[in-house]
Amino acid sequence: MKCHCLVLWAAVLTWATMVGGSTSPGEGYNLRMTQEEREKVLDRMHAEMVGVEPPCVPPHNTPINPVMPMMPNAFSTRVEVAFQEDNRKKVIFGYESFDNILNSGVLSYELKKICKAQTILGLKEEMRFLFGLGEKIGDGGYYGTVGVMNWAYQYQYQYLGTQDCRGMICDKFDICISNPNGGTVHIVYYWSSTDWHVASDEPPVPVAVEITSDAKMSPLVTRRVMQRFDFYEFMREFRPSPEELAPPPDVYCMNRKTSEEPPEVPLYFSYSSEAVVGFEFSFPVGDNDTVNIQFTSIITQSESYDWEAKIALADYIPWYIFGDEYRYDHLTRRIQDFNQDLEYYIETNLDKQCRYGPMDNNTDGGNIIINKDGSIGLMPPWLFKDLDEPMQYNGIHVTRGLLSDVWVGMKKIPKTIFEEDFVWYYASPFVSDDESVENLSRELKWHLRKNRRRDMRESIKEELKSSKKSNSLGNGNDAPSLQSLDKVPIRMERYLNIMAGFPHLIYNMFDYQSEPPLTHTFDISPCYNVSQKRDFIVDLPGNTLVKVTNLRDKLLYSSQHAMALMGILSPLRINRMVLEERQDSIRLLFTVLDIALAAASATGAFKENNMNTAVNLIRNAINTNELVITVELVKPPEGIEGPLFVTVVPIAGSMQEVHRGENNDYSYTLDKGYHSGDMAGLAIGMLMVGALVGVIINMVIQRGNATPGGLPRVSMARKNRPTSDNTIAINGNLTGSEI
Incomplete structure (x- = not known):
């Protein structure tokens, strides 16, 4: 969008019919009108419109005293629009803010959260649909209900004195416009009296506007209208924060171009998660009948993802194991291997009992899936951009007590007319508890974060270089090096377009690490x-x-x-x-x-x-x-x-x-080689074996020359018969006890 464009959040609305004894959602603000007071105002306006002919008479050069106050260049206010159409009284609650210097503003009406982005000229159709207001309301580039205030300066108005309005004294002005065909538009303005300042020495503020028309009056109104605009907490010269100029975090605006690209998803990361999900069970109640019971549960687990290796891990205790004294023995580790299309379930505390099989098809659908056993699978990051509509930056919002950058994407649910919004909250890794930082204005915080998003990497590098040169730490050590400025995902929400702004899954992430999960x-x-x-x-x-x-x-x-x-x-x-x-x-x-x-x-x-x-x-x-x-x-x-x-x-x-x-x-079996010493020993051994083999061969030859059946005899040096000269006689008493 161009900078002068104004986005109307919640452009398609659901009427809140005033029936029964319901009270105003504005309860808690002392000056807000009750339902009975609104009905009395509408009854009075109806009586004035049908009981007087004509409803009003345009003034002719009537002196104006006092002069109607001028609208400020910037303001912020809450708005309640009460009107009657087709005998039904209705009310819309909203918020408006405008900055005439930046020529931008916010129109926010708290009804169905459906959003579409369009130019200023496109808003006239929305305003015509909501309030029956014509193109004239957009003079000066602002298409808000408070724009009706500017009509008083373009037509001749008159001062009608003072009147009680919402418990205070107001100065009353009106304009009356008629055309030759008999149509009349009567607009009454209520401004706080000079005696009823909102703050010390502050000029008056608008309190209410009443519009009645008996017919279409182009370019002011497009149909017969009877409306009253009440302004609460009107603040002059209060420029809207850039945070307020951003859409609500959970709203996807069709045709809107994003101002910031989402962070790149790292190839590997790990964290602890907490998923808040709803379940529905059918219980038999007899006679073949069942009753559906819905409840919300919190599922916690530790997760690791390595999309370079295409492997994911989750440690969890199945949610259906409750009331078991030893439920923690069932700690389960689920390992998903996208390379093999297999997933493994291992009970780590029970002798590593394992079951595994083909990966369930619901894990590759690009969503976070709640499996039957309560485990949760995160969509692969490469499918994160594979949405039906590109992701949009929805500004800075607070979640879990942190200022977070929000991106939202939209995906159509196959074979249905429904759509689902994916909302991601990212926080900076730098979180400061410094009181001086906490006291910064929201505008300054936003500009600091904006600068950080665009060029913080370069500025911090320069600061680190200069601090190293000057040794700013004062202890002889180098300044710390900055390893990463990656944003940290802290929350993910999923919304169905039929759920009226309530997420059906909230996914919180803690202890996020962008290191390999090993x-x-x-x-x-x-x-x-x-x-x-x-x-x-x-x-x-x-x-x-x-x-x-x-x-x-x-x-x-x-x-x-x-x-x-x-x-x-x-x-x-x-x-x-x-x-x-x-x-x-x-x-x-x-x-x-x-x-x-x-x-x-x-x-x-x-x-x-x-x-x-x-x-x-x-x-x-x-x-x-x-x-x-x-x-x-x-x-x-x-x-x-x-x-x-x-x-x-x-x-x-x-x-x-x-x-x-x-x-x-x-x-293991050692297949070892031989050194030179080993080879020398082997050679000596072989020589000994060779000599032994020679002896054996000689014995075999001698055996061949001997008498059959006898052993080979070794030739004797002497062949003399034994005599007393060549023998020794040994006598021994073999029966002695000493033996």
Whole structure:
């Protein structure tokens, strides 16, 4: 919209018929009219219009004393419009604000929250529909009910003295306009008397306007009207805050162009969530009849999303487990793998009982889905822009006690005429409790935030550079470096256009972090049997931890993704990865999983390699130094603007299959090579074996020359018979007790 355009919020309205004994929504403001007082005013106006012929007579050069006060250049007021049409008395409550310097304003009527943006000229149709007011009300570029006040200065008005109005003394003025066809418009103005100032030494303010017309009177009115406008809390020279010039947070304006683009959704983030949702259950009441019972529940869980890896995690306790003394034993971890189109449910406190299967179709619809067990799935960020209408910036609003930037999008519900609005609240990561900041005017706060949105990144960089040069901290340390100015999502609401401004889901987010959720810790191995697992170790260079500045988790996270990329499989199938710090190297212990047995209807799983093929690809990449692990550092070294990446290459030939235990202990068969000393010892041993073989061969030959059946005899040096000269006789008493 152009800057001079005025948006009429809640352009399509529902009449609030005055019936019964209902009280005014303005209750609490001492001077507001009651329902009975409004009815008396309308009855009096009706009697004056039908009981007098003509209703009024235009004045002819009547001296005016006193002069009717002038409308201020800027104002803000609450408005109540009471009128009678077709024998029905009706009232509309609203708010109007205008800034003649900026030539912009707000018309807000609290009825159905339906919005559309259009130019000033387009508003005449809305005003004609609401109040029967013609194009003349838009003179000067302002199409508000208070614009009727300007008609008095364009036509000859007269002073009618003082009169009681809403418990105070008012100066009364009127104008009377007629045409040759007999139509007459009578407008009466009530201004606070000079004796009834709103504040000390302040000029009067308008209190009420009454309009009666017995026919169409172009360009003032477009039909027969009988209306009274009452102004409350009228403030002169009170310019509307830019926050008030913004639409309500939950209203989507058709055809309106956004002034600010929504923040970019990071590739990975995590937070704790609190969802307030409604449920409806059918209970049998007998005779095949049921009754529907509705109630609201709060569901809490911790969530992590990695849309680079296409993996999401949620820890929660199913909502339907209540009244159980041990309900917390049912803590469930749901892991969604969008690569395989599988989701895993693991009860972490009950021996990691696991069930898994194809992902439910309702998780990829671009919405937050409440599953049957109470878990909540967030739409993938890449579908966030896939709405039926582009997102719009709805200004700054307060939610959860914080000033928040609001964006709203609209999505049509398939096969219905209904629409759903998605409202996102984003807060700055800078939240100050400084009293001086809290006391800033709303306009100044808005301008500060506006400047921050546009160029805060550059200004803060310059401030940090200058503070480093001047050592403004005074303690010899460098000024702190600013890592991110990302906005923090704190709330999401969803509205149906049939719910009249009430959200059917409120989604609060706490402890938001835009760091990787460390998918290497997502253990899905309990869902696989022994034949679907193979365990391995891989060695990294000894200086790896120094190189990655001791970011062990990021090293594991990056190693998992590098292996998954090389093996053409989901990162989750590189599972249970842990780090072992050795004296001369860093060792990775991990498990490779096969394609899931339950993947028959999960088409994504069959786009990946099976376990053995993936292992061969990873092993070959390590042996040829083609597997490169890229790690992003959190804080770059001094003098280098981030982000900074370092690379780690595993040691070639170090991938070894092992037998892994439950506590990450492992064993493996060692295929070790031989050193030169080992070879020398082997040669000596072979010589000894050769000599032994020679002896055996000689014995076999001698056996062939011996008598049959006898053993080979060794040739004796002497063949003499035994005599006393060549023998020794040993006598022993073999029965002695000493033996």
